[in-house]
Amino acid sequence: MHTNAATFKKSSLCQEASYIVRKEGFRAFWKGNLVTIAHRLPYSSISFYAFESYKNVWQLILGVESQGENISADLCIRLVGGGFAGITVASLTYPLDLVRTRLAAQTNVIYYRGIWHALQTISREEGIVGLYKGMGATLLGVGPNLAISFSVYDTVRSYWQSHRPDDSTVLVSLACGSLSGVASSTVTFPLDLVRRRMQLEVAGGRARVYKTGLFGTLSHIIQTEGLRGLYRGILPEYYKVVPSIGIVFMTYEKMKQLLSDID
Template sequence: MATTPTPHQHQREPVHKDPSSSSHAAKKGITAGTPSLTKAETVLCGSTAGVISRFVVAPLDVVKIRLQMQTHRKDLPAILRRKAAAELEHARMQRTGSSASSAERLASAEKVASLTRQANIKYKGMLSGMTVIVREEGIRGLWKGNMAAEYLYLTYGGIQFLVYQQTKAFLARTAQASAQRAVNKHTTAPIRIAHTLSSSSTVQSFISGASAGLVATAFTYPFDLLRTRFAVQRDVKVYTGVVQAFQHIYRHDGIRGFYRGMSPSLIQVIPYMGIMFGSYDTLKKVARWMKKKAGVEDSAVASSSPLISSAPAPVKAAGQILLGLEDLICGGMSGIISKTGVFPFDTVRKRLQIQGSEQQKYQYSSSLSSPTSRGTTGGALPNSVWKSMLHIVRTEGYLALYKGLLPGLLKAAPASAVTFLVFTQAGTLIERIRRPPPSITST
């Protein structure tokens, strides 16, 4: 944790980390990496970041979920080729009507119609999905299920950042306490290697992020399930509000109904949040290295992220703007990296979440434009995550696991970017309200 320099130190001396400050801050309940944020303030900043980021990316999330729920036959490309060939043949018959009997022309038309029904995909992509939703449901359809999602992100964001900060503080104290034992000449090589890894800021960020995602998901999963079900319902309104939805699920499916698809959620969130926070930590280091190479004074644009040990926030407005841009870029890139790695689990999770006593209503009213064809995944999936994944691959192909990846990435990038930006800026604002920075306008 960085010590707070006086105005003279800020001009003449580099900022040094005080090894004893971490334990001192921990005793006062202050989170590691940010000298002035208490646990309550960390929750407040995290919840604010979650709510704002959710509102920004809600339309992309709705389209992503609709694409993930849309099943189709594995042989769809072959069907499309046969459909194109049949249309050409039918057009030829129409031009040369005398050479084909009326029965042949009728059979050709029926063949084209049949193949058209089999190949009919309602949502063909991100832009197509948005267009269809706005045309059929209005602009508000892009924010369908947003109230349940806001409850989710409000609680998820607060819990996530609190657990992250506390876990990283614990790991930092543990690594510091074991430092002397690790360098002892009698210490075995595996222990020294383990200490080297545990003392790495990136490794600590990965473990802390994974722990934060695990705890936050376990606490907020029912809201995640409601978000998915609200997003996919269209014609038949199974749920009219959050309270009514809770009552409906409990009455029809019991307590277990609130946790359908939780296994793939936990399997997904551990590497997802670990990679996100770990890559964010690494990207921030790269950004600092690039600034150093570019000759940018660290005191002018010192990192003020409450997620890492840092110097006080810069006084200059230009420095604060650069930090905001840095958080946006690093946060967005970390979201893309983590989302791509775990997306198949997200698809399985969404499929499992709509199963239950009302599954057929979802299939009819959400993304399927025609009755489920034989050979699709319209039936119930196995409860096992891996069996469900194999079932989707067998019936729809490997690419089905990545349905909705583009809107998923377009959602993940701004979501993580806005989350990190809002959290760091909110933390900086709280710090300045409590302890205004020295009025330094030069250097």
């Protein structure tokens, strides 16, 4: 974005995209993409593994042997399993998420020259705790985000397959994954916005904007931008999550199918 954390201005998606192209070129849309990939690989694998593991544990605790036995118990297991999976994966991969945000936010002045340089610079200038700036908002957001995402996906997919068992697994996973992404993003977007603002407050040597942490940042956004400010940028978020989350779940199901065929 071409505005800093203190002076976010109203602009449409097309205006913002045009500004980026004029000032930084078309390649700027992929700025920080390497660190995004470096973050997404462990993030996706850990989140799916953690969700399946937590789900199995809670099935044992609640005495539910298979899905479909008890709808309420199934939904509870999915929500709790997704929440714990979100906390686990966010705790393990957060520094890469912070670096990704910092690298993508650089415009004319290149302060961080890459993933390792950003990690070293942040550690040196802000201390090790600087690598976890905004993590509170992330934990509050990613827990319910994955809880909603996994529970919506599992529930809708199970319902769909029970009523239309002959439909393509790939298309069902893609559609259910996209729906789960919209649902989870809608609920947790304000906390994700707060996380990004906190991550950028001292990026590139800038002065602090939010001095009172998570709730101070949230209060500042509401006071200066109103309640609508908490959903600034939600439309591009939808454009991103609908295909990306759908593809992630589709790939996951396809890989599970391929690996089970090998076994």
